[in-house]
Amino acid sequence: MNSEPTKNVIVIGAGLSGLTVAYRLKKQGHAVTVLEKENRAGGAIGSGRRDGFLWESGPNSGLDTTPLINELLDDLGIREERLGANKIADRRFIVRGGRLIPMPMSPMTFFGTPLFSYATKLGLLREPFISRSSPEMEESVAGFVRRRLGEEFLEYAVGPFVSGIYAGDPEVLSVQAAFPKLFALEQRYGSLIRGAILGARERKLKAEKSKNEAKSFSFKDGMQTFTDALAKSLNDVQLETSIESVQHEASGTWIVRGKRNNENKEWRAAAVVLSAPADVASALLAPFAEDAAAALKAISYAPVATLISVWKRDDIAHQLDGFGFLVPRSEGLNILGSLFSSSMFPYRANSDHAVLTTFIGGMRHPELPYKDDETLQQIMERDLSRLIHIKNPPLWTQIYRHPRAIPQYTFGHLQRIQRIDAAKKTHRGVFFCANWRGGIALGDCVKNGHDTADEIHAYFSETVPA
DSSP: OEEOOOEEEEEEOOSHHHHHHHHHHHHTTOOEEEEOSSSSSOTTOOEEEETTEEEESSOSOEEOOOHHHHHHHHHHTOGGGEEEOOGGGGOEEEEETTEEEEOOOSHHHHHHOTTSOHHHHHHGGGGGGSOOOOTTSOOBHHHHHHHHTOHHHIIIIIHHHHHHHHSOOTTTBBHHHHSHHHHHHHHHHSOHHHHHHHHHHHHHHTTOOOTTTOOEEEETTOTHHHHHHHHHHSSOEEOSEEEEEEEEOTTSOEEEEEEETTEEEEEEEEEEEEOSOHHHHHHHHTTTOHHHHHHHHTOOEEEEEEEEEEEEGGGBOSOOOSSEEEOOGGGOOSEEEEEOHHHHSGGGSOTTEEEEEEEEETTTSTTGGGSOHHHHHHHHHHHHHHHHOBOSOOSEEEEEEEEEEEEOOBTTHHHHHHHHHHHHHHSTTEEEOSTTSSOSSHHHHHHHHHHHHHHHHHHHHHHSOO
8 A cells, every 4th residue: 555645634526626625725834635536627617629619518607706716816827817708698598489588687678578477577566575484494496486576487587597507496406505695685684676785785895796796707718727727736636546435543634545546545634625526425424424424425416418519600590699598497498508608708719600508408307418419419409490590500519418517405405514514523624615515606616615725724723732
């Protein structure tokens, strides 16, 4: 067994969360080793090029929701590589009756849109007078929206956006866990409308933005610029490393065993961070923290197939003048939606072509991502042709399958997180930081990584004598 020198912290998983934890810990003076199963760091974030076109296999962009993002980009020296999305990306479409209708973004456009009936528009006026729910009662996203805004608003606004964010089912997602700020608006202000107005003042004081107000951004060479820079800044990121076990010795030392380059390896540290998917973390915890492992195992994931397609611009009748579109369940189509990637970021294609990113599967059609390439291609071409009127096949399509694309914050999720966190009390020195807790967006991962590093730093201050 080949043993590595003892470090302060071992981070298992080199996605954005794990890299952010490791980066901040290193800045705080800690010796950190990051272990990653894949042959590159970055997790779900990945960028590619072909024939001069740039695409993303994972997140297409980030939202500028926290000042921590720009602080990190400045530290890494890549702030100048960041690019904001085209202004037209503020425009987002929802499909209704087979047509792409812009989502209203102001009171004036809301009352003029054909997306909602007059009854739904007038019904919104009663929202400030609807009683808040009991804080102890867990409610689904669908139940919350029906109660406050009505069925049509759920079907043609919130439901599609839940599919766009979580690829999930609003009937089973917990509003407290999946959209805690939305739930907090009702609890604090008694109204979403009143809370949106008053809450904006507080966010301004904190230099934070709501996801509604935040602008999209990427980088000249794609989102992978961010995670590549984080990985490069760390002294010890070990790729193609499979972890077999994590053990806590009576002395307090954590021992991680696994394989790298077909060689048995052993790593030792005073603390370990599990920044891996829930099922992987569950298997590692099971020998010594059964209840936490069971809670992790209960976290489900939505499978998604991502199809990047390049088209001749003249073959698409739609102007592609927006962020993209989302498809409500009631429209009876098989795609969840499509992003107009080269409209959002024009440098991803030349003016004669268009890059589209289309999503299939999620909790709506969990079986579809496992279909063969030809079937997925046919689904994409058929649905896109109906919606944006394409007359010829794409020049080429690149398909990525993500069996564990997005963790689902379903009923009982917050209780599961409490059970997982209980392991930190009984097994001192173990920490958790992954997108199955605290939010799935890029800004959430950065903030959680930042906060987890500070938690670990404080732990060392408490356990190591001055």
